[in-house]
Amino acid sequence: MRPSIRRSNLVANNVEKYCSTIRQIASSVKELGMMVPPDDGQSCKDFKRKQIYHLLNGDLLATNMQKTSAVAKELLQQSNSVESHLAVLNLRVIRCNHPEMTEKNQTSVLDIHNSRSADWCNNCINITSAHTPNFTSGTVNPFVCWRRGQRSGKLGFLHHAHLKLKGGKVILGTDKIYTKSLLQGMIFNSYPNLNVEISDRIPNLGTSMVSVIIMHSDTESIVDRKEEIKSLLPPQMLVSRHIDQSKFSTIKSTDTLTKVTMVEELQKLLTNLHATWVNAISNQSRGIIGIGLINNGSKYVEENLLQNMLTTFSDRNDLWYGKYDLDKLPSTLLEELGLSSNPVPDGCSALCLILDTIVDLGGI
Amino acid sequence: MVEVVDVASPISNTDINGTKPVGKIRILVNWLANSISAAKEFFSPYYERFRQLSNSGTGIGKTAVSFFILVISSLIVHTNVILSPFSNLDYSFCIFSSVLIVFCGHYFAARLSQDGRWKFLVFLLPIILAISLLIYSITPINPQSSSSFLYLIIGYLVIFEISLLGGILSGEIKGAPWLGSTLYLKHIQSYFQKEGINYLFWNSEGKIHVVDSVRVIPRWDERKKKVIVRLDGNNYPFNYFTPVYVEGSTYGRISSAMTRVDELFANLPPAWEAAISKYKKSLTESVLRTSWLIIIQFIIPDKASSLLVQGTRYPGHSQRIETEEGPFDIIWPPPSTDWKESNYDLFKAPIDSPLLNSALMLSPGTSLQSLEAQISITPKDANSSPNLSIILLRNYLPLMVSLYENISTEVGRRSEICKQSIRKISFWYSSTNENIFQSIISEKTPHSSELKASDSNTVDYWNSAINDSLAEPQTKFLTLHDNLLHIIEESKYSKSINGAIERVILKCTEDIISSGKSKPGAPNSRSENILLGRGRDLGIDRKANLLVAICKMELIYKLLDEHQEDES
Numbered sequence: 001m002r003p004s005i006r007r008s009n010l011v012a013n014n015v016e017k018y019c020s021t022i023r024q025i026a027s028s029v030k031e032l033g034m035m036v037p038p039d040d041g042q043s044c045k046d047f048k049r050k051q052i053y054h055l056l057n058g059d060l061l062a063t064n065m066q067k068t069s070a071v072a073k074e075l076l077q078q079s080n081s082v083e084s085h086l087a088v089l090n091l092r093v094i095r096c097n098h099p100e101m102t103e104k105n106q107t108s109v110l111d112i113h114n115s116r117s118a119d120w121c122n123n124c125i126n127i128t129s130a131h132t133p134n135f136t137s138g139t140v141n142p143f144v145c146w147r148r149g150q151r152s153g154k155l156g157f158l159h160h161a162h163l164k165l166k167g168g169k170v171i172l173g174t175d176k177i178y179t180k181s182l183l184q185g186m187i188f189n190s191y192p193n194l195n196v197e198i199s200d201r202i203p204n205l206g207t208s209m210v211s212v213i214i215m216h217s218d219t220e221s222i223v224d225r226k227e228e229i230k231s232l233l234p235p236q237m238l239v240s241r242h243i244d245q246s247k248f249s250t251i252k253s254t255d256t257l258t259k260v261t262m263v264e265e266l267q268k269l270l271t272n273l274h275a276t277w278v279n280a281i282s283n284q285s286r287g288i289i290g291i292g293l294i295n296n297g298s299k300y301v302e303e304n305l306l307q308n309m310l311t312t313f314s315d316r317n318d319l320w321y322g323k324y325d326l327d328k329l330p331s332t333l334l335e336e337l338g339l340s341s342n343p344v345p346d347g348c349s350a351l352c353l354i355l356d357t358i359v360d361l362g363g364i
Numbered sequence: 365m366v367e368v369v370d371v372a373s374p375i376s377n378t379d380i381n382g383t384k385p386v387g388k389i390r391i392l393v394n395w396l397a398n399s400i401s402a403a404k405e406f407f408s409p410y411y412e413r414f415r416q417l418s419n420s421g422t423g424i425g426k427t428a429v430s431f432f433i434l435v436i437s438s439l440i441v442h443t444n445v446i447l448s449p450f451s452n453l454d455y456s457f458c459i460f461s462s463v464l465i466v467f468c469g470h471y472f473a474a475r476l477s478q479d480g481r482w483k484f485l486v487f488l489l490p491i492i493l494a495i496s497l498l499i500y501s502i503t504p505i506n507p508q509s510s511s512s513f514l515y516l517i518i519g520y521l522v523i524f525e526i527s528l529l530g531g532i533l534s535g536e537i538k539g540a541p542w543l544g545s546t547l548y549l550k551h552i553q554s555y556f557q558k559e560g561i562n563y564l565f566w567n568s569e570g571k572i573h574v575v576d577s578v579r580v581i582p583r584w585d586e587r588k589k590k591v592i593v594r595l596d597g598n599n600y601p602f603n604y605f606t607p608v609y610v611e612g613s614t615y616g617r618i619s620s621a622m623t624r625v626d627e628l629f630a631n632l633p634p635a636w637e638a639a640i641s642k643y644k645k646s647l648t649e650s651v652l653r654t655s656w657l658i659i660i661q662f663i664i665p666d667k668a669s670s671l672l673v674q675g676t677r678y679p680g681h682s683q684r685i686e687t688e689e690g691p692f693d694i695i696w697p698p699p700s701t702d703w704k705e706s707n708y709d710l711f712k713a714p715i716d717s718p719l720l721n722s723a724l725m726l727s728p729g730t731s732l733q734s735l736e737a738q739i740s741i742t743p744k745d746a747n748s749s750p751n752l753s754i755i756l757l758r759n760y761l762p763l764m765v766s767l768y769e770n771i772s773t774e775v776g777r778r779s780e781i782c783k784q785s786i787r788k789i790s791f792w793y794s795s796t797n798e799n800i801f802q803s804i805i806s807e808k809t810p811h812s813s814e815l816k817a818s819d820s821n822t823v824d825y826w827n828s829a830i831n832d833s834l835a836e837p838q839t840k841f842l843t844l845h846d847n848l849l850h851i852i853e854e855s856k857y858s859k860s861i862n863g864a865i866e867r868v869i870l871k872c873t874e875d876i877i878s879s880g881k882s883k884p885g886a887p888n889s890r891s892e893n894i895l896l897g898r899g900r901d902l903g904i905d906r907k908a909n910l911l912v913a914i915c916k917m918e919l920i921y922k923l924l925d926e927h928q929e930d931e932s
Contacts, residue, residue, distance in 0.1 A: 031870060032866070034870070034873070035845075035849065035866070035869060035870065035873070036849065049842060049846075052842060052845070052873070053838050053842060055873070055876075055877050056837070056838045056841060056842075056873075056876050056877070056906075056910065057838060058877075058903075058906060180853070181852055181853055181859075181862055182849065182852055182853060182862070182866070184859050184862060184863075185852055185859050185861075185862025185863035185864075185865065185866045186863065186866050187863075188859040188860060188862070188863040189863030189864070189866055189867045192860075192863075196859065
């Protein structure tokens with residue numbers, strides 16, 4: 001039992017480090033969100049400019065301190081223009097495409113920021129097929145509104161990590177983080193140790209927030225039993241003269257124990273990441289909003305063990321889940337996710353965790 | 365008389381038929397009137413030209429030359445010819461006239477020698493007369509001939525001209541600056557050694573020496589039209605030397621001795637004032653130059669917050685300066701005029717010239733990069749080009765001078781905002797370890813080796829920027845905010861620079877926002893008035909933070925802008 005406890009701790013540390021990286025990115029996204037508009041439309045730029053103007057003027061725009069009023073309601077009915085005060089900013093202006101959104105709708109942007117009122121933004125995910133990622137058609141972020149659309153590409157990111165079995169241990173680590181230059185600078189500013197890069201080769205970079213975990217599940221599951229026992233004895237003040245070299249030759253583990261452990265640890269990872277991303281960049285963040293499993297000939301992925309876990313997790317959290325073969329996906333999508341034959345070699349798979357891109361428009 | 369009456373009387377000049385006979389006198393009067401009118405018309409342009417004041421450029425040198433040529437040619441004629449033009453002159457008349465003309469020449473010396481209208485009389489006529497006399501000495505003509513009257517006229521003219529030029533020279537000598545050298549050395553500088561006054565010599569390369577007054581001998585340079593000092597084989601303008609008291613050797617104290625020197629000048633007879641005025645002016649200029657140099661070369665690069673002492677402008681405390689003889693503490697008065705006026709009157713530098721070059725009175729086109737590199741931020745990476753540090757310094761100096769000039773002794777919002785800005789910006793500039801500038805200037809990017817005048821913003825530019833920032837700070841802030849973000853998005857700077865720029869923007873924004881927040885537990889200061897529309901009254905702290913943010917972003921933008929141009 002002892003080796004499995006030790007292995008579990010190692011993975012827990014890895015998961016914690018992974019979530020910490022995601023948390024650091026979220027913090028930088030939140031800071032940058034104060035400075036730049038989330039949408040590339042002129043009206044959103046005007047909105048952000050007015051908002052900063054009022055902030056400089058001393059008119060605090062904290063969303064949780066703002067209140068609607070009768071006057072604001074009246075102004076909301078009359079105006080379709082871009083206003084910096086959320087109570088008089090109509091949902092039409094921010095291009096809300098919620099199914100209940102009609103021409104006569106008089107809901108303000110302040111209303112949708114307030115979790116006590118109609119929870120439009122919370123319900124918007126997966127409500128129709130238009131609000132769901134669709135890998136077959138090449139859609140990662142299906143939203144168009146200012147809050148989730150991220151059409152400016154300034155706040156989104158692509159996080160690449162790997163999950164490997166090595167020496168009977170499950171190893172999880174971050175490879176690279178791809179962003180646009182603004183977010184790269186902001187992350188470097190606070191967390192200089194994170195490996196953030198800008199890439200011209202990734203189309204639509206920054207329009208979504210995705211963590212891609214490349215799983216090398218079939219590549220190596222070799223356990224050196226001699227080393228394992230040798231490492232266990234000294235902490236217990238034990239010495240053995242009978243460790244026979246021939247008996248402890250390196251053997252290849254083909255048992256399912258490691259793979260079961262891997263699924264368990266993956267589940268922990270999903271649970272932790274989901275909890276990390278809820279409230280990360282907005283109080284209304286739904287955490288992970290979709291999981292896409294892309295297989296490149298991995299037998300491990302084809303087994304029920306992993307798929308059952310993913311299905312259960314997505315059902316429990318009301319997430320979108322889809323499984324695809326790498327060679328059947330459009331190249332644009334693969335490029336957008338930074339996936340090609342190089343990072344996902346034969347026999348491996350990629351788990352795409354699509355994070356909620358919702359941001360608060362209320363400034364500070 | 366009777367005839368005039370007859371002619372003038374209309375009755376007496378009317379014949380039986382009633383017609384007016386035209387009298388001879390009337391014809392004469394008409395003819396005279398016409399002649400005068402024609403003459404007036406003819407001479408009018410010449411008269412107008414004569415009336416126009418112009419500088420002849422003759423000066424004392426040319427006057428002296430024409431005087432001596434005339435005297436020598438007169439002597440040649442008088443000694444070579446038996447009957448010279450002076451032989452038949454009425455000597456009593458000559459003496460009387462000469463005394464009168466000498467007096468006039470002496471009294472109106474300045475006007476006669478400088479005014480272009482008298483150039484013919486003072487310079488050309490003596491030359492013509494001298495040539496005439498020399499011709500006469502070669503080919504003497506019998507004075508009994510018909511032209512003897514002409515020679516008599518020439519004789520009188522020569523005497524009058526010599527008298528006039530002599531008078532002018534005596535008048536010029538009275539106020540000549542070269543005479544002032546002797547007066548200054550004998551009646552001013554002679555007291556220096558006795559009273560322990562030395563000269564502080566600040567050369568155009570920024571090096572400072574304490575020089576014994578005995579070694580300094582100012583003299584008037586007629587060609588350059590200024591007082592100069594020859595020291596160690598080189599000529600320097602006298603306004604590079606300022607009188608000082610020096611207490612102790614190194615780590616001693618230097619203070620201005622100008623008050624005492626002014627007293628010595630005040631004790632001189634008023635008649636010497638003109639002669640010695642150039643020397644006094646040079647010393648006054650040297651005090652002003654030293655004031656600016658202490659600020660620009662030492663206080664601002666080292667610790668600009670020292671410009672403020674107890675909320676007012678410096679001095680009030682001493683400032684450490686490095687001389688060639690060692691470090692000294694100096695107490696010096698602030699500049700008596702603002703930068704623009706000082707530059708116009710004293711430094712006379714092009715408006716876009718770097719501030720340090722102007723204050724040191726360096727000749728245009730001369731480089732001062734070693735001194736600039738020495739007082740600017742040192743890049744952490746020794747291989748980095750110092751040019752970006754120098755560009756930064758050239759922008760930082762006029763910014764601080766501009767803020768400094770906006771501080772007044774009176775209590776006012778503008779003054780208070782500028783004081784806060786000096787404190788915050790200087791602290792930010794000097795904390796180089798965490799500074800964005802360190803990231804930018806240490807970047808190993810190829811950069812032009814030639815620094816341009818346009819590398820620096822002028823004091824006028826910063827004055828204008830400060831005015832704009834105080835009038836509509838939010839707009840100015842947003843413009844710079846967008847420009848900097850655009851640079852990050854478009855350029856190929858490293859992530860460290862991008863991050864540093866964003867940190868500055870974010871920090872500035874947070875500072876501005878938090879400057880209006882009330883402290884926990886304090887009553888809500890948001891009054892009814894503010895809600896009714898007086899929210900634009902931003903308050904001193906917020907405005908100061910806005911100005912600080914704008915200045916910081918402008919400095920960064922200028923640096924990156926130049927950088928980008930060079931890269932392209």
